[in-house]
Amino acid sequence: MFRHTTFRYLVLAILGAGALFQAFSAGYFGLEVLIEILILAILVLALDMVAGFGGMVSLCHGALMGLGAYAYAMLSSIVGLPPLAALVGAMAIVGALAWIIGAICARSHGIYFIMATLAFGQMAYSYIFQTPIFGGDDGMGGITRPDLSAIGIDLNDSRSFALFCLAGLVLAYLAAVAVLRSGLGRSLCGIHHSEERMRALGLTVWRVKADIFGLSGLITGFAGALAAMHVMYISPGLLDWTVSGEALVVVILGGLGTLVGPLVGAVAFVILKHELSAVTPYWHLVVGVVLIVVVLSRANGIFGWLEARIGARRIFPTHAAVKKVPNDA
Amino acid sequence: MLELANVNSGYGETQVLHGMSFTARQGRVLAILGRNGAGKSTTLKTVMGLLPTQKGSILLDGMSMATTPHAIANSGIAYVPETRDIFPSLSVRENLELTARRFSGDWTLDRVLALFPRLGERLDNGGTQLSGGEQQMLAIARALLMNPRLLILDEPTEGLAPIIVQLIHDKLQELKDAGLSMILVEQNFGFATSLADDVVVVGKGQIVWEGSANEIRADDAIQHRWLGV
Numbered sequence: 001m002f003r004h005t006t007f008r009y010l011v012l013a014i015l016g017a018g019a020l021f022q023a024f025s026a027g028y029f030g031l032e033v034l035i036e037i038l039i040l041a042i043l044v045l046a047l048d049m050v051a052g053f054g055g056m057v058s059l060c061h062g063a064l065m066g067l068g069a070y071a072y073a074m075l076s077s078i079v080g081l082p083p084l085a086a087l088v089g090a091m092a093i094v095g096a097l098a099w100i101i102g103a104i105c106a107r108s109h110g111i112y113f114i115m116a117t118l119a120f121g122q123m124a125y126s127y128i129f130q131t132p133i134f135g136g137d138d139g140m141g142g143i144t145r146p147d148l149s150a151i152g153i154d155l156n157d158s159r160s161f162a163l164f165c166l167a168g169l170v171l172a173y174l175a176a177v178a179v180l181r182s183g184l185g186r187s188l189c190g191i192h193h194s195e196e197r198m199r200a201l202g203l204t205v206w207r208v209k210a211d212i213f214g215l216s217g218l219i220t221g222f223a224g225a226l227a228a229m230h231v232m233y234i235s236p237g238l239l240d241w242t243v244s245g246e247a248l249v250v251v252i253l254g255g256l257g258t259l260v261g262p263l264v265g266a267v268a269f270v271i272l273k274h275e276l277s278a279v280t281p282y283w284h285l286v287v288g289v290v291l292i293v294v295v296l297s298r299a300n301g302i303f304g305w306l307e308a309r310i311g312a313r314r315i316f317p318t319h320a321a322v323k324k325v326p327n328d329a
Numbered sequence: 330m331l332e333l334a335n336v337n338s339g340y341g342e343t344q345v346l347h348g349m350s351f352t353a354r355q356g357r358v359l360a361i362l363g364r365n366g367a368g369k370s371t372t373l374k375t376v377m378g379l380l381p382t383q384k385g386s387i388l389l390d391g392m393s394m395a396t397t398p399h400a401i402a403n404s405g406i407a408y409v410p411e412t413r414d415i416f417p418s419l420s421v422r423e424n425l426e427l428t429a430r431r432f433s434g435d436w437t438l439d440r441v442l443a444l445f446p447r448l449g450e451r452l453d454n455g456g457t458q459l460s461g462g463e464q465q466m467l468a469i470a471r472a473l474l475m476n477p478r479l480l481i482l483d484e485p486t487e488g489l490a491p492i493i494v495q496l497i498h499d500k501l502q503e504l505k506d507a508g509l510s511m512i513l514v515e516q517n518f519g520f521a522t523s524l525a526d527d528v529v530v531v532g533k534g535q536i537v538w539e540g541s542a543n544e545i546r547a548d549d550a551i552q553h554r555w556l557g558v
Contacts, residue, residue, distance in 0.1 A: 197414040202402030
């Protein structure tokens, strides 16, 4: 189950301070990079909930994010809902779809689960690509950002939008922590350890998996809506399975099942991408090498490696573990 | 209370139980004894729906029992497996709350902590920080929080120090005195027969002897033939 430690708080504080410094000091390009990191961080946070804590390695989270973007665009541009209502609506739609996908895939495991989620993702991609109302290959433009002028915030300004995304990431993180620390999160933890045992304890395993997948979808839909607001244009490429694959790479790069690790992974991945792509068009190769080194080092990603060495993981209180006991029980 | 009639079961194509039949009665403790590989744990897993019943029937209070593990658990049967299956990333409190929040009845968190005070000292510790005895206490406590009508225990003393075996015995005796029905699979002959009212001996996947605990304690021939005691 997820627990905060001093080291995790420290890393979160460093990441938060870095994001704020970047938001207030960077120029236009720096802010665009920051927004990209923040939106990717929300996506990988949602993916880590299911993959890291539930063992449900999903290859449809990219498609869910894309659906969030399209749902936001449709609700705000075609239906005419106010952007904030469209944002909530997009989250609800993606959350509901993710719940259904989770419920259907819950009985499969390992490679079969991955393939089933990939199939759902590709179905969503094909549907969006081939349905004229979504603009087909041309995508959809003219997407607006929420109007917060009533409280003196202009989200069309990159700095304000970056801070809006940062606030969104904080909320998404707090929501993920709340879910993982709830009874539902504990049940998920038990299921990840032993589905059979949890069934014998009277738990409806598929329902827990579906609920967590739905909540993860809710957060993914939020990332999708922010992605649509960010570029103000969306295309079916957002739903491509490679987006899911990239998100999975970021989670593994940062540290699976740590919630903080994927945030570190998002920062490392986007910075690597931008820095390396300026030097070589083969930046994917370098990211691939980094990923292979991380995987072969058997550390749990960059954050896991740091936590094992610097953080000296103290998930449970050690003083109680050595408390004097009257016999050798 | 629980009746198995001509039950066949096993792992995939390997059949382990061959017409297993016995009855566990309300308010009594039934011990299932037998040598390694006789089919004792397979019997419990079949009762809990963790292995499919290939043939025969399992009745609970005269009615056909549910076949899925969660439905069986919700019908009032709690199972403490040989492996204990303590969730290592959850604390003791969280392991207990996993069942406490879904079942209601006489067994509450306070009551199980009164039965196992040691767990009260370990509430914030993780599952991996517990000794074998503490893990067994936690596994039993977690099962009790399901407020079961029937408690099934698979090898509750395996790997435990003698002083802890005595402690577990005393706690199970308390549960028996309180009227809880139990089925116990156990290699420790003395432990099992001092706790049980009824005994069945399993050999090659079927019942080869049944009677009272007093009878088997007095019958050296049966002990030697089927248990190697």
